[in-house]
Amino acid sequence: MSRSVAAIIGGGVIGGGWAARFLLAGWDVVVFDPDPEAERKISEVLNNAQAAVPQLIDKPLPKAGNLQFAASLEEAVSEASWIQESVPERLEMKQAVYKQIQQACRQDAMIGSSTSGFKPSELNADATRPGQIVVTHPYNPVYLLPLVELVAPPETTETQLDMAKHILSSIGMKPVHIKGEIDAHVGDRLLEAVWREALWLINDGIATTQEIDDIMTHSFGLRWAQMGLFETYRVAGGEAGMRHFISQFGPALAWPWTKLMDVPELDDALIDKIASQSDAQSGAYSIRELERIRDRNLIGFLQVLKRHNWGAGAFLNAREASLPDAPEAPIADINQPLRLYTAEVLPAWIDYNGHMTEFRYLQAFSEATDAFLGAVGMDAAYLEKGCTFFTVETHLRHLGEAKLAEILPVETQILMATEKKLHLMHQMYNAAGDVIATSEHMILHVNNKEGKSCPAGPEIWSKLEPLATAHQNLPVPDFIGRFTGQKA
Amino acid sequence: MSRSVAAIIGGGVIGGGWAARFLLAGWDVVVFDPDPEAERKISEVLNNAQAAVPQLIDKPLPKAGNLQFAASLEEAVSEASWIQESVPERLEMKQAVYKQIQQACRQDAMIGSSTSGFKPSELNADATRPGQIVVTHPYNPVYLLPLVELVAPPETTETQLDMAKHILSSIGMKPVHIKGEIDAHVGDRLLEAVWREALWLINDGIATTQEIDDIMTHSFGLRWAQMGLFETYRVAGGEAGMRHFISQFGPALAWPWTKLMDVPELDDALIDKIASQSDAQSGAYSIRELERIRDRNLIGFLQVLKRHNWGAGAFLNAREASLPDAPEAPIADINQPLRLYTAEVLPAWIDYNGHMTEFRYLQAFSEATDAFLGAVGMDAAYLEKGCTFFTVETHLRHLGEAKLAEILPVETQILMATEKKLHLMHQMYNAAGDVIATSEHMILHVNNKEGKSCPAGPEIWSKLEPLATAHQNLPVPDFIGRFTGQKA
Numbered sequence: 001m002s003r004s005v006a007a008i009i010g011g012g013v014i015g016g017g018w019a020a021r022f023l024l025a026g027w028d029v030v031v032f033d034p035d036p037e038a039e040r041k042i043s044e045v046l047n048n049a050q051a052a053v054p055q056l057i058d059k060p061l062p063k064a065g066n067l068q069f070a071a072s073l074e075e076a077v078s079e080a081s082w083i084q085e086s087v088p089e090r091l092e093m094k095q096a097v098y099k100q101i102q103q104a105c106r107q108d109a110m111i112g113s114s115t116s117g118f119k120p121s122e123l124n125a126d127a128t129r130p131g132q133i134v135v136t137h138p139y140n141p142v143y144l145l146p147l148v149e150l151v152a153p154p155e156t157t158e159t160q161l162d163m164a165k166h167i168l169s170s171i172g173m174k175p176v177h178i179k180g181e182i183d184a185h186v187g188d189r190l191l192e193a194v195w196r197e198a199l200w201l202i203n204d205g206i207a208t209t210q211e212i213d214d215i216m217t218h219s220f221g222l223r224w225a226q227m228g229l230f231e232t233y234r235v236a237g238g239e240a241g242m243r244h245f246i247s248q249f250g251p252a253l254a255w256p257w258t259k260l261m262d263v264p265e266l267d268d269a270l271i272d273k274i275a276s277q278s279d280a281q282s283g284a285y286s287i288r289e290l291e292r293i294r295d296r297n298l299i300g301f302l303q304v305l306k307r308h309n310w311g312a313g314a315f316l317n318a319r320e321a322s323l324p325d326a327p328e329a330p331i332a333d334i335n336q337p338l339r340l341y342t343a344e345v346l347p348a349w350i351d352y353n354g355h356m357t358e359f360r361y362l363q364a365f366s367e368a369t370d371a372f373l374g375a376v377g378m379d380a381a382y383l384e385k386g387c388t389f390f391t392v393e394t395h396l397r398h399l400g401e402a403k404l405a406e407i408l409p410v411e412t413q414i415l416m417a418t419e420k421k422l423h424l425m426h427q428m429y430n431a432a433g434d435v436i437a438t439s440e441h442m443i444l445h446v447n448n449k450e451g452k453s454c455p456a457g458p459e460i461w462s463k464l465e466p467l468a469t470a471h472q473n474l475p476v477p478d479f480i481g482r483f484t485g486q487k488a
Numbered sequence: 489m490s491r492s493v494a495a496i497i498g499g500g501v502i503g504g505g506w507a508a509r510f511l512l513a514g515w516d517v518v519v520f521d522p523d524p525e526a527e528r529k530i531s532e533v534l535n536n537a538q539a540a541v542p543q544l545i546d547k548p549l550p551k552a553g554n555l556q557f558a559a560s561l562e563e564a565v566s567e568a569s570w571i572q573e574s575v576p577e578r579l580e581m582k583q584a585v586y587k588q589i590q591q592a593c594r595q596d597a598m599i600g601s602s603t604s605g606f607k608p609s610e611l612n613a614d615a616t617r618p619g620q621i622v623v624t625h626p627y628n629p630v631y632l633l634p635l636v637e638l639v640a641p642p643e644t645t646e647t648q649l650d651m652a653k654h655i656l657s658s659i660g661m662k663p664v665h666i667k668g669e670i671d672a673h674v675g676d677r678l679l680e681a682v683w684r685e686a687l688w689l690i691n692d693g694i695a696t697t698q699e700i701d702d703i704m705t706h707s708f709g710l711r712w713a714q715m716g717l718f719e720t721y722r723v724a725g726g727e728a729g730m731r732h733f734i735s736q737f738g739p740a741l742a743w744p745w746t747k748l749m750d751v752p753e754l755d756d757a758l759i760d761k762i763a764s765q766s767d768a769q770s771g772a773y774s775i776r777e778l779e780r781i782r783d784r785n786l787i788g789f790l791q792v793l794k795r796h797n798w799g800a801g802a803f804l805n806a807r808e809a810s811l812p813d814a815p816e817a818p819i820a821d822i823n824q825p826l827r828l829y830t831a832e833v834l835p836a837w838i839d840y841n842g843h844m845t846e847f848r849y850l851q852a853f854s855e856a857t858d859a860f861l862g863a864v865g866m867d868a869a870y871l872e873k874g875c876t877f878f879t880v881e882t883h884l885r886h887l888g889e890a891k892l893a894e895i896l897p898v899e900t901q902i903l904m905a906t907e908k909k910l911h912l913m914h915q916m917y918n919a920a921g922d923v924i925a926t927s928e929h930m931i932l933h934v935n936n937k938e939g940k941s942c943p944a945g946p947e948i949w950s951k952l953e954p955l956a957t958a959h960q961n962l963p964v965p966d967f968i969g970r971f972t973g974q975k976a
Contacts, residue, residue: 013724139707140724147706174706180694187703189689193681198717201677206668213716215675217799218635218662219627221716224709226785227778228701229686230762231770235778236501236628242766246759271734274718278730282719290715290723293798297714300792307834308784311705353936358879359851366846391846395972396882423973442973448841483971484883484928485911 003028003065007080007105009073009097011038014114015086016045017142019067022082024053024143025171026062031069032076039069044288049143052295053172055347056144056302056316059323073097074104081106082167084136086114094118095126102128110164112136116188119181120153131155134164137185138173141291144298146174146315149185174315202277203270210281225301226311303348331375334470341371343408343428356402362394365426365439368410372424376463386448387457389422393442397479400436407431415480417468419455420445425480440480491516491553495568495593497561497585499526502602503574504533505630507555510570512541512631513659514550519557520564527557532776537631540783541660544632544790544804547811561585562592569594570655572624574602582606583614590616598652600624604676607669608641619643622652625673626661629779632786634662634803637673662803690765691758698769713789714799819863822958829859831896831916844890850882853914853927856898860912864951874936875945877910881930885967888924895919903968905956907943908933913968928968 006022008015011033019029019042031042046067054061070076077083083105087097094113101111111133113123124130135151148168152161161177168175178185184192201207207215223232230242237245282290305313331338343364351357373389402408409429416423422443427435445456456464494510496503499521507517507530519530534555542549558564565571571593575585582601589599599621601611612618623639636656640649649665656663666673672680689695695703711720718730725733770778793801819826831852839845861877890896897917904911910931915923933944944952 139711145707145710147703149703174702176699176702176706178695178699180692182692182694186689186695186700187707189685190682190700190704191708193685194678194717197677197681201674204668204670206670207666207674209716209718211664211666212674212678213719214662214664215635215637216678216712216716217714218664218803219633219675220679221709221712221714222633222786222789222800223627223782224704225713225789226705226709227782228697228704228709229682230697230766231701231778232782234766234770235775235782237775242763243759246762271731274734275730278718278722282722287723287725290719293796294711294715294720294723296796297792297798298710300796301710301713301789304785304788304792308781308788310781310785312710315706353876358854358882359847362850362884363847388841390886392886393972394846394882394884396850396884398878398880398882440972481971481973483969483974484881485930485969486971 004081005030005079007032007070007076007083008086009033009076009083009101010086010088010114011035011042012086013041013045013140014138014142015084016042017049017138017140018084018086018114020046020049020053020143021171021173023065023067024049024061026065027082027171028065029067030076030080031067032073033069042067045141045143048141048291048295051347052141052144052299055299056306057320057323058346058348059320059325060344061323073100077101077105077109079106081109083109083111084114085111089116089118091118091122094123098123098127098133102132107132110134110160110167112164114138117184119183120151120156121181124153124155131157131160134161135185136164136168136175137187139187141295141298144295144302146172146312147187148173148175149187150175150177151181151185152177153181169319172316172319174312199270199274202274208281209274209277213281226305331467334467335473337411337413337427337471337474338372338375338467339409339411340375341368341410341412343367343410345402345404345406345408347404350404354403356406358398361398361428361437362396362439364408364410364428365394365396365437365441366391368412368426369424369441369443372412376467377460382457382459385457387454388446388448389443390446391441391443395440395482395484397438398436399438400430400434402430402436408436413474414464414468414471415440415476417464419461420453422464425477427477438477438479492569493518493567494570494572495520495558495565496572496574497521497564497589498574498576498602499523499530500574501529501533501628502626502630503572504530505537505626505628506572506574506602508534508537508541508631509659509661511553511555512537512549514553515570515659516553517555518564518568519555520561521557530555533629533631536629536779536783540629540632540787543787544794545808545811547808549811561588565589565593565597567594569597571597571599572602573599577603577605579606579610582611586611586615586621590620595620598622598648598655600652602626605672607671608639608644609669612641612643619645619648622649623673624652624656624663625675627675629783629786632783632790634660634800635675636661636663637675638663638665639669639673640665641669660807662800687758687762690762696769697762697765701769714793819955822955823961825899825901825915825959825962826860826863826955827897827899828863829856829898829900831855831898833890833892833894833896838892842891844894846886849884849886849916849925850927852896852898852916853882853884853925853929854879856900856914857912857929857931860900864955865948870945870947873945875942876934876936877931878934879929879931883928883970883972885926886924887926888918888922890918890924896924901962902952902956902959903928903964905952907949908941910952913965915965926965926967 005028008019008029008031011031019031022029083101085097087093113135115135120135124133127133130153134156137149139145139147165175198212233245234242302312305311306316309317345356349356349360411427413425415425424441424443426439428437430436444453447454493516496507496517496519499519507519510517571589573585575581601623602625603623608623612621615621618641622644625637627633627635653663686700721733722730790800793799794804797805833844837844837848899915901913903913912929912931914927916925918924932941935942
């Protein structure tokens with residue numbers, strides 16, 4: 001099956017982020033950007049993304065797609081089912097780009113614009129097929145922050161809109177469909193309000209860029225990473241909730257708490273002031289270093305939110321659940337130890353020493369057990385009957401270490417099986433063929449409701465019994481049946 | 489030495505947060521609030537704070553101070569060296585409160601106001617000693633978010649200002665001294681700008697409270713928890729930095745990207761719209777539940793930032809470094825099994841059956857092993873020498889199940905220890921006192937570079953040896969030294 005193709009028109013920080021999103025979701029990507037530096041810039045964004053994204057999904061990601069650079073816009077868009085435009089914020093330029101795109105692209109492709117501010121009905125004013133062009137406004141870094149604001153013009157059909165939502169979701173983004181077309185959509189209106197107010201604070205000498213940033217990062221910035229404006233204020237209202245909050249702070253609307261009735265003039269003096277304050281604040285780091293610091297922090301926050309299944313973390317968990325599990329290998333030869341599961345050392349599996357953490361070995365062995373049980377017929381339908389297998393005892397041995405991205409096949413052998421009880425052994429290999437860990441498990445078949453052991457159903461036992469019989473001819477390693485600390 | 493005393497005037501969510509800050513920093517606190525519910529409300533905030541704050545500081549906190557409720561304002565302030573006013577945002581009320589405070593308080597006390605909006609020169613207009621009153625504007629939850637905006641009127645002396653900074657720092661807050669007096673200081677000007685814009689978005693039917701909050705929490709909210717407006721835009725400017733960003737987005741200032749030239753009328757219809765959207769969004773949780781969710785998320789973020797020594801985490805690390813070290817390892821009685829670690833069943837630890845997943849038991853036991861090794865002196869400085877402990881063999885037994893949010897204390901017993909080898913046992917209990925899992929581990933002390941076992945350093949062995957000797961008198965359960973599947 002051929003892969004889906006995305007065209008990226010404009011390969012800056014935003015275009016590069018989109019390229020990474022599509023590539024890491026298994027799409028092929030074709031970039032067009034006349035900038036001779038585009039290839040280098042995109043590969044840098046892609047490196048950041050490749051280091052970051054696997055830390056957020058505890059399943060194997062799809063095989064990454066291929067990245068190509070096209071010599072012309074026409075070549076880039078010709079095969080694409082998604083075309084993402086991220087050229088500078090000049091309306092005439094964008095409109096000219098769409099004209100060129102629509103002459104060369106598929107009629108059933110969707111064209112998303114990364115515009116921060118223009119309305120879809122402005123973007124498509126000269127378009128051949130106006131419904132094909134929608135606003136899909138992402139946030140930097142695009143490969144980490146899931147949000148995309150989706151705004152469609154009236155000409156876009158429901159089918160097109162559904163396709164856009166489906167594709168954006170499939171590359172791990174969270175489309176929020178904004179029903180009304182307004183300048184700057186929603187997020188950038190809020191950002192613009194803050195930006196204008198902050199410019200006044202700098203202009204009037206009330207605070208420096210450093211002070212404003214400190215105030216944000218040590219207070220409400222932390223709040224907004226997990227609850228937005230309204231939920232935060234609902235909580236702040238205390239037991240009386242939202243109404244109380246509004247009645248308390250509503251009157252401030254009439255007070256001179258912002259300068260936003262006016263717009264500061266962004267003259268050379270103000271630009272100099274901001275740029276030099278920003279140098280004093282952040283100049284000790286290069287932009288690349290700041291990007292890495294930012295990504296590391298964002299990954300940490302997202303992992304926290306995943307653990308608590310909240311906000312952007314709940315979104316990531318839902319995405320993870322929608323991805324296929326590691327494929328199960330079929331049983332090739334019942335007379336040999338089985339190879340049904342291969343672990344891949346994910347970034348989250350690594351400790352501060354760079355080695356796979358102790359408990360991840362048991363995670364891998366558990367998944368090998370699950371793969372084995374799946375191979376003998378324990379599926380969702382079986383679980384629904386209320387029966388399952390339950391590990392009561394485990395003996396683990398650590399013989400070697402594993403590092404990031406190592407591929408570790410696990411070999412499984414049945415030591416003994418009855419309809420109620422299973423004695424299973426796993427051995428984990430590294431690429432050199434050394435056994436780096438072993439496990440031995442006593443597993444009971446239990447009735448989940450009654451909480452006691454019971455015989456496995458015939459659909460399981462009919463597969464398990466011949467396997468167990470065949471494995472009785474296999475040699476049993478001498479570490480089996482030994483206690484912890486027993487000499488070989 | 490008698491303790492410092494802080495008076496809290498007004499005991500709502502903010503006053504309660506201040507009370508918690510002072511108490512957990514070892515101050516005695518006297519609260520005055522005529523609300524008969526104040527005592528209950530403050531004790532709830534304090535409970536949240538007592539659960540949260542110790543998770544952020546890896547050192548023992550000072551012994552908490554005493555909390556009292558005064559029958560009158562005069563009684564509350566008479567001994568206080570810090571008086572924090574958090575009464576409602578009505579200027580005349582605040583001015584009357586200061587008059588009453590200044591008649592009864594020490595002349596060398598500082599009076600901080602939690603006002604979100606009033607200028608110090610408005611607050612102290614009628615004051616006897618106008619320099620004594622400063623704005624100290626915190627952010628909810630006050631016991632977790634370190635920021636406090638400090639604004640002083642011209643009458644405040646350098647000595648008073650230094651004292652205010654010193655006291656705020658000593659209770660773990662980060663004072664940012666804002667040199668100019670303006671309405672709403674700095675942070676609330678930014679918040680007010682967002683709030684006004686968001687009200688327009690709701691009013692005009694562009695987005696709901698849920699959509700606005702989703703947009704914030706899945707995009708720029710995550711950014712602002714670790715880099716503010718200016719540093720974020722510096723990075724967004726790419727290699728060309730701040731100047732490039734401004735030149736790209738500066739023109740938008742002249743565009744209709746906000747509605748802030750105007751203020752929405754907060755009439756009953758708009759209040760109803762917001763309150764009912766907020767109910768639909770967050771009504772599934774009580775305010776107390778939302779507070780706990782918020783705190784858990786904030787603690788997670790702050791722990792991430794601490795680990796990376798960035799932003800609010802760098803601030804917490806500096807505070808931690810300024811606190812005295814733990815007097816000794818937290819081992820209460822060397823003749824008993826040790827209780828050094830308690831697992832909490834996090835949402836990510838749960839399988840599809842609602843039970844704690846197999847490998848998370850090993851994760852908890854590993855953390856118990858780490859806590860034990862920490863208690864016998866394995867710290868960052870020791871690890872830097874290139875030596876560590878490495879688990880080579882583990883025997884796990886599952887005797888019961890655990891569900892979400894269960895608290896599972898782990899008891900640790902040394903079965904045998906030499907300078908090179910450690911035989912350790914853990915037993916995991918549930919709230920009913922049943923053992924739900926046990927583990928037995930062989931652990932080697934290894935030289936990480938050479939990858940082979942070696943004797944532990946004297947700083948470890950001097951703590952480990954007496955413990956191991958004392959534990960030889962403890963009974964050894966009969967599951968120790970048994971192989972997997974062996975009958976009891």
